[in-house]
Amino acid sequence: MDRQAKAVVCREWGQPVQVETITVEGPKRDEITIKIAACGVCHSDLSATTGKIPYPPPLVLGHEAAGVVVEVGEGVTAFKEGDHVVSTFISMCGKCSQCVRGRPVLCENARKAMFNLPDGTVRTKGADGEPLNVFGACGVMAEFATMHVDNCVKVDETVPMQNAALVSCAVMTGVGAVFNTAKLEPGSRAAVFGIGGVGLNAIQGCVTAGAEMIVAVDSNPTKLAMAKEFGATHTVNINEVEDAAKAIKKMTGGVDYAFECVGAGPVVEQAYKSLGRGGTAVVVGVADPKDKTSLTTLTLPADERTLKGSWLGSARPQHDFPRILGLYKAGKLKLDELVTRTYPIEEAAQAFEDMVAGKNARGVIVFD
Numbered sequence: 515m516d517r518q519a520k521a522v523v524c525r526e527w528g529q530p531v532q533v534e535t536i537t538v539e540g541p542k543r544d545e546i547t548i549k550i551a552a553c554g555v556c557h558s559d560l561s562a563t564t565g566k567i568p569y570p571p572p573l574v575l576g577h578e579a580a581g582v583v584v585e586v587g588e589g590v591t592a593f594k595e596g597d598h599v600v601s602t603f604i605s606m607c608g609k610c611s612q613c614v615r616g617r618p619v620l621c622e623n624a625r626k627a628m629f630n631l632p633d634g635t636v637r638t639k640g641a642d643g644e645p646l647n648v649f650g651a652c653g654v655m656a657e658f659a660t661m662h663v664d665n666c667v668k669v670d671e672t673v674p675m676q677n678a679a680l681v682s683c684a685v686m687t688g689v690g691a692v693f694n695t696a697k698l699e700p701g702s703r704a705a706v707f708g709i710g711g712v713g714l715n716a717i718q719g720c721v722t723a724g725a726e727m728i729v730a731v732d733s734n735p736t737k738l739a740m741a742k743e744f745g746a747t748h749t750v751n752i753n754e755v756e757d758a759a760k761a762i763k764k765m766t767g768g769v770d771y772a773f774e775c776v777g778a779g780p781v782v783e784q785a786y787k788s789l790g791r792g793g794t795a796v797v798v799g800v801a802d803p804k805d806k807t808s809l810t811t812l813t814l815p816a817d818e819r820t821l822k823g824s825w826l827g828s829a830r831p832q833h834d835f836p837r838i839l840g841l842y843k844a845g846k847l848k849l850d851e852l853v854t855r856t857y858p859i860e861e862a863a864q865a866f867e868d869m870v871a872g873k874n875a876r877g878v879i880v881f882d
């Protein structure tokens with residue numbers, strides 16, 4: 515059935531987001547409709563409103579949400595009404611060589627579902643009946659969303675929705691970079707560059723994986739204080755040192771793992787330079803396509819260093835989301851503390867402003 519839903523929509527690049535009443539159609543084959551309970555506000559949503567992520571408007575924002583299944587389409591067996599689910603913007607076909615080898619974030623068919631559902635169409639319409647694109651096959655910054663089952667992961671019903679929502683982007687990206695991409699060994703020394711929602715999660719991923727030293731690097735003292743709350747053992751304020759990499763090397767002798775959570779060539783260089791022999795630098799931040807980085811080539815073989823990238827924490831959503839929520843339930847990951855502030859959907863524009871101002875670890879839009 516069709517449902518009316520308030521939704522956060524980007525109508526034009528460079529303009530503030532708008533809250534509109536849209537129509538969300540019911541599910542077709544292999545799709546489900548979710549009543550959204552909470553949706554995190556992510557920098558990627560912002561990037562879609564500026565055109566840095568060039569999804570064509572009109573676009574329903576949101577990819578980091580949790581909610582309850584209210585309708586299932588034909589052929590759906592894995593979900594039923596009342597199930598709690600988290601969205602995932604990773605579209606995976608399950609059949610290509612990347613999916614088959616357990617790397618769904620690299621699915622060869624994922625690009626077919628960047629701003630529409632995997633079949634190339636959408637279930638969302640504006641007031642004039644015009645189709646509305648959906649961010650990352652999700653479009654979950656709305657009271658309802660109809661998604662393909664592959665973009666949904668069933669989760670534990672005892673986890674508060676606003677916490678569960680964050681797993682699908684910020685938490686997975688940061689924690690997954692440590693667990694899945696770096697496979698950090700206990701007793702290691704690590705540095706995390708850039709303390710936003712992702713950086714904080716990289717820090718707590720390092721804690722959970724058993725890192726011995728964790729150096730947080732940022733220019734904002736408030737964020738460095740947050741980093742300590744999430745388990746950083748040391749901090750470096752880049753405004754107070756001449757060279758962050760040198761400062762880290764002095765503290766640690768060179769780290770085993772460096773996580774770059776900014777997405778900027780010069781920061782990647784710093785992360786790489788802070789490594790000790792045999793160290794691995796993981797680039798998590800999403801840089802501008804024209805951005806470049808440079809490093810001393812000889813150090814790759816002579817120090818056996820590694821430079822690698824991590825996309826959504828090398829996630830296997832169906833496996834990793836429940837695993838991460840299990841760690842939260844066991845008291846080994848902080849999720850409550852990540853939600854700095856919640857907003858009703860009417861205050862979506864404010865939530866975006868506060869994110870730009872760096873006020874929140876995470877701001878979350880909550881629905882009635």
Ligand SMILES: [Zn+2]
Nearest residue numbers: 556558683684
């Ligand atoms: Zn995100």
Ligand SMILES: [Zn+2]
Nearest residue numbers: 607610613621
């Ligand atoms: Zn695939």
